[in-house]
Amino acid sequence: MMVLVVGGGPAGMMAAISAAENGNKVMLFEHNEKLGKKLFLTGKGRCNLTNACPPEELFDNIATNRKFLYSAFSEFNNADTVAFFSGCGLRTKIERGMRVFPESDHSSDVTAALKRRMDKLGVKVRLNTDVVALKADADIITGVIIKDGKDRTFIPGDAVIMATGGCSYPSTGSDGRSFCMLESLGIKLSGLEPSLVPFGCDDKLITDMQGLSLKNVKVTVSTGKKKVYEGFGEMLFTHFGLSGPLILTASAHVKEKDYSGGIKVSIDLKSALSRDELDRRVIRDFEENKNRNLSNSLGKLLPSKIITAVIQKTGIDPAKKVNEITKQERARLVDTLKNFEVEVSKNRGFEEAIITRGGVSVSGINPSTMESKTVKGLFFAGEMIDTDAFTGGFNLQIAWSTGHLAGQLGKER
Ligand SMILES: Cc1cc2nc3c(=O)[nH]c(=O)nc-3n(C[C@H](O)[C@H](O)[C@H](O)COP(=O)(O)OP(=O)(O)OC[C@H]3O[C@@H](n4cnc5c(N)ncnc54)[C@H](O)[C@@H]3O)c2cc1C
Numbered sequence: 001m002m003v004l005v006v007g008g009g010p011a012g013m014m015a016a017i018s019a020a021e022n023g024n025k026v027m028l029f030e031h032n033e034k035l036g037k038k039l040f041l042t043g044k045g046r047c048n049l050t051n052a053c054p055p056e057e058l059f060d061n062i063a064t065n066r067k068f069l070y071s072a073f074s075e076f077n078n079a080d081t082v083a084f085f086s087g088c089g090l091r092t093k094i095e096r097g098m099r100v101f102p103e104s105d106h107s108s109d110v111t112a113a114l115k116r117r118m119d120k121l122g123v124k125v126r127l128n129t130d131v132v133a134l135k136a137d138a139d140i141i142t143g144v145i146i147k148d149g150k151d152r153t154f155i156p157g158d159a160v161i162m163a164t165g166g167c168s169y170p171s172t173g174s175d176g177r178s179f180c181m182l183e184s185l186g187i188k189l190s191g192l193e194p195s196l197v198p199f200g201c202d203d204k205l206i207t208d209m210q211g212l213s214l215k216n217v218k219v220t221v222s223t224g225k226k227k228v229y230e231g232f233g234e235m236l237f238t239h240f241g242l243s244g245p246l247i248l249t250a251s252a253h254v255k256e257k258d259y260s261g262g263i264k265v266s267i268d269l270k271s272a273l274s275r276d277e278l279d280r281r282v283i284r285d286f287e288e289n290k291n292r293n294l295s296n297s298l299g300k301l302l303p304s305k306i307i308t309a310v311i312q313k314t315g316i317d318p319a320k321k322v323n324e325i326t327k328q329e330r331a332r333l334v335d336t337l338k339n340f341e342v343e344v345s346k347n348r349g350f351e352e353a354i355i356t357r358g359g360v361s362v363s364g365i366n367p368s369t370m371e372s373k374t375v376k377g378l379f380f381a382g383e384m385i386d387t388d389a390f391t392g393g394f395n396l397q398i399a400w401s402t403g404h405l406a407g408q409l410g411k412e413r
Contacts, residue, residue, distance in 0.1 A: 011382025018407025166356025
């Protein structure tokens with residue numbers, strides 16, 4: 001069979017390898033000048049390529065449509081990913097949270113390993129080649145139209161694997177245009193939304209704290225009266241609002257429509273202490289600073305960048321002497337430390353989203369093969385499918401697993 005793979009990201013490269021290993025002739029099209037532009041950025045340039053959790057725990061880390069991934073993960077799980085890369089000469093290591101990275105700490109080595117395997121299998125890679133249309137006859141795929149410089153050319157194929165990614169970080173090449181091609185073939189899509197995305201906030205009190213990083217805080221996110229997320233870890237204040245691992249994970253629990261109603265982020269700045277323990281701690285600090293202003297007495301308890309905001313939220317005069325602070329005022333201070341509230345009104349959009357939620361609707365894809373239920377010979381892999389995961393290497397695992405399964409076409413099952 002002649003298999004055409006559209007997209008040279010992780011899912012496309014894995015699909016091409018899998019299809020070639022199954023005896024197919026494979027041609028891969030990538031409109032960038034190089035393969036894996038987004039892959040290069042992953043894990044801050046180190047590529048957290050999967051997670052070494054027990055395979056059954058993979059599902060707990062899928063945010064959307066986890067059941068759909070059952071076959072893909074059964075065929076090719078996280079252990080298979082590590083074994084696959086080891087077979088390509090890429091050594092890996094496990095870090096905090098069971099995150100798996102290349103031993104070299106270079107994401108470029110992941111792409112290089114995939115490229116070596118593709119070369120060995122004879123996959124023909126065409127860079128700087130935009131696929132602009134898909135061709136089908138009586139709902140059977142017949143090939144693609146490519147734009148290579150000025151020319152448009154029809155390339156015939158027995159199967160097409162679409163692995164063109166979502167809409168996030170569009171500068172990397174996954175700009176979402178491919179979804180229009182699919183719509184013209186009647187493929188059903190689910191609404192596209194940014195996810196694993198920083199939160200925007202218009203409150204100057206918050207944005208003035210830019211650069212402040214908080215570790216070991218508990219964050220609770222509510223939309224309206226509903227609590228949608230509670231997590232513990234590290235977060236960051238930025239010039240636009242809130243970011244950092246905890247906030248990105250929280251964003252995966254918030255739908256786009258929720259932003260218009262306002263989102264409340266409550267930060268427990270002293271999550272290791274109960275309310276009573278914290279109160280006793282404050283009393284101790286006040287004892288030591290009894291003749292100082294409130295604003296000068298919280299330095300042991302809090303990072304300096306957040307002191308102004310905390311005091312402002314309590315409504316206590318920052319110039320008030322500590323020994324004049326009433327019991328009620330101290331209670332307000334403890335309340336604020338346990339529940340530092342930030343109103344979020346937006347997210348930072350696809351430009352800064354780690355992943356896209358939504359995409360090709362799973363109801364239109366056979367989960368055992370990744371083939372479209374309506375267009376024969378058309379397969380899907382990676383982020384373009386309506387499934388997404390939390391941070392920790394799980395999104396790339398989706399790309400490897402679905403790419404591998406989509407490439408199994410033509411194999412006797
Ligand atoms: C900053 C950042 C850090 C991340 N870090 C991690 C991490 O550490 N671990 C993790 O698990 N996940 C991480 N992710 C998510 C991960 O990168 C994606 O889930 C993954 O890249 C999706 O792979 P994909 O192959 O489906 O899509 P993509 O990587 O987006 O690849 C799609 C490819 O298709 C090409 N293409 C699109 N349309 C066409 C067309 N019409 N013709 C030809 N080519 C086309 C694009 O140029 C692109 O190269 C990160 C994402 C970002 C943005």
